[in-house]
Amino acid sequence: MTATPNTPKTISPDEARRLIDEGARLVDIRGPDEFARARAKDAENRPLDRIDRIDCDGPIVFMCRSGMRTGSNAGQLAGCHPGEAFLLEGGLEAWRKAGLPVEEDRSQPLELMRQVQIAAGSLVLLGVILGLALAPGWFALSGFVGAGLVFAGTTGWCGMARLLSVMPWNRRASAA
DSSP, rough: OOTTTOEEEOOOOHHHHHHHHHHEEEOOSSOOHHHHHHHEEOEEEOGGGGOOOOOSSSSSSEOOOOHHHHHHHHHHHHHOOOOEEEEEHHHHHHHHTOOOOOOTTTTSOOOOOHHHHHHHHHHHHHHHHHHHTOGGGGGGHHHHHHHHHHHHHHHOOOOHHHHHHSSGGHHHHHHH
């Protein structure tokens, strides 16, 4: 893929590895909870919501989990580094598929958004099952969760994520 002005060029994992071996920095823009669980070896974590300016002499390769976040935020990423910037095509998933080194810590909790998806999906399913099996009033549980997801999507504030973030199993990642 060719780059347009102010848009970093997208490169393959093998091209990224070559650049990193030549001195480029590998910057992972995922959140700290995602980075704590799995990351490309030698990557540094600079979460997208906190990234401002990265000063370094050489090029930077930006990555996320699948390449979607880097792709949709390419302009912002290009603006935070005055030098040459690249996007890792396919993100950590492609890095892993290419057989490049990934450090994993399965003792870290699942990423918070995955926990929200699991909890919300479970509550919606539970509301439907109970609504069909016991009483139609249980369908309100599914409606309540759906309304919460719409609210979270439109405002950027997710009550379920806030609640899950203070659960005992997430305290280790928060302290890191």
